[in-house]
Amino acid sequence: MERHMISPDVSGLACVYERPGTLTDTPFHYCPGCGHGVVHRVLMEAVDELGIQEETIGVAPVGCSVFSYNYLNIDMQEAAHGRASAVATAVKRMLPGKYVFSYQGDGDLAAIGTAETIHTANRGENILVLFINNAIYGMTGGQMAPTTLLGMKTTTSPAGRTVETAGFPLKITEMLAMLPGVYYVSRNSVHTPGAVRHLKKAILKSFRYQKENRGTCFIEVVSNCPSGWKMTPLEANRWMEEHMFPLYPPGEIKVPQ
Amino acid sequence: MSDLRLMKGNEALAEAAIRAGCQGYFGYPITPQSEILEYLAAEGRARGMIVLQAESEVASINMVYGGAGAGARVMTSSSSPGISLMQEGLSYIACAELPCLVVNVSRGGPGLGTIQPSQGDYFQAVKGGGHGDYRLLVLAPSSVQEMADFVFDAFDLADKYRTPVMILADGALGQMMEKVTFREYNPAEHIVAKPWATTGKPKTRERNIITSLHIEPEMMEQINLRLQEKYRLIAENETRCEHFHTEDAEYLIVAYGLAARIAKGAVETARAQGIKAGLLRPVTLFPYPTAAIRRLAETVRGVLVLEMNAGQMIEDVRLAVEGRVQVRFYGRMGGIIPAPDEVLVALEGMVKEDAAQHEEVY
Amino acid sequence: MAIRGNVSFDIETCKGCELCIDACPQESLGLSGEINAQGYHYAVLIKDNCTGCVNCALVCPDAVITVYRENRKNEKVPVARISNVTRNLTVTIDDERKNP
Numbered sequence: 153m154e155r156h157m158i159s160p161d162v163s164g165l166a167c168v169y170e171r172p173g174t175l176t177d178t179p180f181h182y183c184p185g186c187g188h189g190v191v192h193r194v195l196m197e198a199v200d201e202l203g204i205q206e207e208t209i210g211v212a213p214v215g216c217s218v219f220s221y222n223y224l225n226i227d228m229q230e231a232a233h234g235r236a237s238a239v240a241t242a243v244k245r246m247l248p249g250k251y252v253f254s255y256q257g258d259g260d261l262a263a264i265g266t267a268e269t270i271h272t273a274n275r276g277e278n279i280l281v282l283f284i285n286n287a288i289y290g291m292t293g294g295q296m297a298p299t300t301l302l303g304m305k306t307t308t309s310p311a312g313r314t315v316e317t318a319g320f321p322l323k324i325t326e327m328l329a330m331l332p333g334v335y336y337v338s339r340n341s342v343h344t345p346g347a348v349r350h351l352k353k354a355i356l357k358s359f360r361y362q363k364e365n366r367g368t369c370f371i372e373v374v375s376n377c378p379s380g381w382k383m384t385p386l387e388a389n390r391w392m393e394e395h396m397f398p399l400y401p402p403g404e405i406k407v408p409q
Numbered sequence: 410m411s412d413l414r415l416m417k418g419n420e421a422l423a424e425a426a427i428r429a430g431c432q433g434y435f436g437y438p439i440t441p442q443s444e445i446l447e448y449l450a451a452e453g454r455a456r457g458m459i460v461l462q463a464e465s466e467v468a469s470i471n472m473v474y475g476g477a478g479a480g481a482r483v484m485t486s487s488s489s490p491g492i493s494l495m496q497e498g499l500s501y502i503a504c505a506e507l508p509c510l511v512v513n514v515s516r517g518g519p520g521l522g523t524i525q526p527s528q529g530d531y532f533q534a535v536k537g538g539g540h541g542d543y544r545l546l547v548l549a550p551s552s553v554q555e556m557a558d559f560v561f562d563a564f565d566l567a568d569k570y571r572t573p574v575m576i577l578a579d580g581a582l583g584q585m586m587e588k589v590t591f592r593e594y595n596p597a598e599h600i601v602a603k604p605w606a607t608t609g610k611p612k613t614r615e616r617n618i619i620t621s622l623h624i625e626p627e628m629m630e631q632i633n634l635r636l637q638e639k640y641r642l643i644a645e646n647e648t649r650c651e652h653f654h655t656e657d658a659e660y661l662i663v664a665y666g667l668a669a670r671i672a673k674g675a676v677e678t679a680r681a682q683g684i685k686a687g688l689l690r691p692v693t694l695f696p697y698p699t700a701a702i703r704r705l706a707e708t709v710r711g712v713l714v715l716e717m718n719a720g721q722m723i724e725d726v727r728l729a730v731e732g733r734v735q736v737r738f739y740g741r742m743g744g745i746i747p748a749p750d751e752v753l754v755a756l757e758g759m760v761k762e763d764a765a766q767h768e769e770v771y
Numbered sequence: 772m773a774i775r776g777n778v779s780f781d782i783e784t785c786k787g788c789e790l791c792i793d794a795c796p797q798e799s800l801g802l803s804g805e806i807n808a809q810g811y812h813y814a815v816l817i818k819d820n821c822t823g824c825v826n827c828a829l830v831c832p833d834a835v836i837t838v839y840r841e842n843r844k845n846e847k848v849p850v851a852r853i854s855n856v857t858r859n860l861t862v863t864i865d866d867e868r869k870n871p
C-alpha cells in the first residue's frame with residue numbers, strides 16, 4: 153500500500169521505529185487519540201518481536217474493537233458480547249501450543265461477561281486477557297460501564313453516577329488478582345511513552361508465561377474515550393490521570409513469586 | 410468392532426461421541442442429561458477428549474463456537490432451559506458456519522418446568538430459537554440405538570455442510586436403558602479439511618476470521634443467501650423419515666421421537682382391530698419430510714398428529730397436507746407421556762368422525 | 772551535540788490527535804495548516820531539532836510515524852528494519868509536501 157509520507161532527508165540515519173508488519177494496512181476506525189490504537193500497535197509489536205504471528209489467535213469482543221480483526225494480521229474469532237474469554241478458553245484447549253488472547257472492553261469483560269471472565273481466570277486458562285478500561289461504553293454511544301466513576305456523567309448517568317442507583321465502580325482486576333489461577337496481573341496505560349513501554353513489557357512477559365503454561369495473564373489498560381468523555385485526546389489523557397488513576401492505579405498488581 | 414451393550418440413552422450418546430472422534434465437550438449439568446457430561450468427564454477424558462464443565466450453558470455454547478472455529482470436532486448437550494440460554498450462541502454458530510453438535514434432552518416447560526420428558530422444544534429447535542434467518546439440522550431419535558447412531562451422522566453432517574446439528578431427544582430417551590451396538594467408525598476416515606479454521610496464520614495464506622458480523626447490508630444479504638442455499642441443499646439431500654404401515658394406510662399418525670414409539674403401539678393395535686392405520690415418523694425435523702406427508706395426504710382419510718406438547722409439529726404437518734385432508738391433534742403436556750391406549754382412543758375417534766361425515770355426504 | 776534524528780508521517784492516516792506533539796520533549800512537532808483527505812490537520816515536524824527519541828511514535832494511536840536516528844557507535848545498521856517480508860511497503864517521498 154502506498155503511504156503518503158512526509159519524509160525529509162534521512163541519509164546517514166537508521167530507521168529505529170516503524171509501524172509493525174503484523175498490523176494490516178487498514179487504517180483504524182477509532183476516534184482520534186483513542187487508546188485502542190496504541191494497544192493494537194503495541195500488541196502487534198510484541199507479536200512481531202517474538203516472531204509468533206503464525207501461532208497467535210486472538211478473540212475480538214463486542215465493543216469499539218469489534219473490528220480488531222481488520223487490523224491485526226493474525227487468525228481471529230469474533231465472540232458474542234461478553235463471551236470472548238469462553239471462546240478463547242476453547243481455542244486454547246483445542247490448540248494448546250498456540251498463543252491465544254482475548255481483547256475486551258469494560259462492558260464485555262465486567263458486565264455481560266463477568267461470569268466467563270471470572271471462571272476463565274479461576275480455571276487458570278493459559279491465555280492473555282487484555283482488558284481495556286475506559287469507564288464507559290464507547291461503541292454504543294457513551295453509556296455507563298461497571299467501571300464508571302462515581303459522579304461521572306454518561307448517557308445513562310446524565311446527572312453523574314450515584315451509589316444509590318448504580319452501585320460502585322467495579323474493581324474487577326483486583327478481584328481477579330485474588331484467584332490462584334491468575335498468574336500475572338498488571339494495570340497499565342498508554343498515555344505517555346514510558347507507559348507504552350511498560351505495557352509492551354507486560355505483554356511480552358505474558359506471552360512468555362503463556363508459553364510456560366503458567367496460568368491466566370491479565371493486563372488492564374486504563375484508557376481514554378475522547379468521544380464519550382467529550383474531551384480532546386489531550387484533555388482526556390489529563391482527565392484520566394487525574395480522575396481514573398486514583399481508583400485504578402497503574403502498576404504490577406500480581407507478580408510471580 | 411461392534412459390540413452389544415445395555416445402556417442408558419444419555420450414556421449411549423456419550424459413548425458414541427467418543428467413538429465418533431469428538432475432541433471437545435463443553436457442558437453444564439442439568440437434569441435429565443447430566444449423565445452425558447459425567448460419562449464424558451470419566452470415559453471421555455480417559456480416552457483423550459477435552460471435557461470441560463463450563464460455568465453455564467452460555468459459556469458452554471461459546472466454548473463450542475471457539476473450539477469449532479479452531480477446527481476441532483466439538484459438542485455440547487443440555488435440556489430445554491439450558492438450550493434457551495444457548496440460542497444466541499447457536500445463531501452466531503450458524504452464521505459463522507461452524508460445524509458442531511448440540512444435544513437437547515428435552516424436559517417439560519415452559520420455564521423451569523419439570524424434569525419429565527416432553528417435546529415442547531420443537532419450535533425452538535426447528536424454527537430457529539435464536540435470532541435471524543438460520544436453521545439447525547435437527548435429528549430426532551426414537552430409541553437408545555438412534556441416540557448413538559445419530560451422533561456419528563450428526564458430526565459428519567455438521568462437517569459436510571459447515572452447520573450446527575441438533576439431536577432433539579427427550580428425558581425418557583435419555584434415561585431409558587436398551588440394547589445398543591456402536592457402528593464401526595474410524596474418525597480418521599471422516600476428517601474434513603478445514604482451511605477456514607483459526608489455527609494460526611502461516612505465511613502461505615491470509616488470516617482466517619471467524620465472525621458473524623457483516624455490517625454492510627449488501628454483504629449480510631450475501632451471507633444470508635448463502636445460508637439459504639445451504640439449507641435448500643440440506644433439504645434436498647438429507648431429509649429422512651420412517652414409514653410404518655403407510656403403504657395402504659387410511660388413517661395416518663405423524664409423530665417423532667418418543668411419541669412415535671407410542672404411536673407404533675397404537676398403530677399395531679388398530680391394525681389388529683381392522684383399522685388401516687399407519688405412522689409417518691419424521692427423523693429429520695429440519696429438513697421436514699414435507700413431500701412424504703404430502704404424498705400420503707392424497708390417499709389417507711385423516712391425519713392425527715401425536716406430540717408431547719400443545720401442538721407444534723402439527724403446524725408443519727398442516728403445511729405439508731395443504732388442506733387435502735383434516736389434521737387432528739392429540740397431545741399431553743407438562744412431562745406426561747401419553748399411553749398407547751389414549752392414542753388408540755384418539756385414532757378411533759378420528760375413524761368414527763370420518764365415518765359419520767362420510768355417511769352425511771351420501 | 773545532540774543526536775540527530777528525523778521522523779516521517781503517513782499524513783493521510785494521521786487524525787491530528789496531537790498526542791505526539793505533546794509527547795515530544797523537543798517540541799519539534801506541530802499540526803499542519805493543511806488538512807488530509809479525511810479532514811484532519813496532520814502532524815508535521817516544525818523544528819529541526821529531532822533527536823529520534825521515538826516518543827512520538829510510541830504514543831501514536833494510528834502508527835503513522837516512522838523514526839530515524841543517527842547511529843554514533845558506527846555499528847552496521849540496516850537502512851530500515853523490514854519486519855514482515857510478505858508485505859510490500861512502498862514509501863513515497865512526496866517532494867511537493869516537504870514544506871507544508
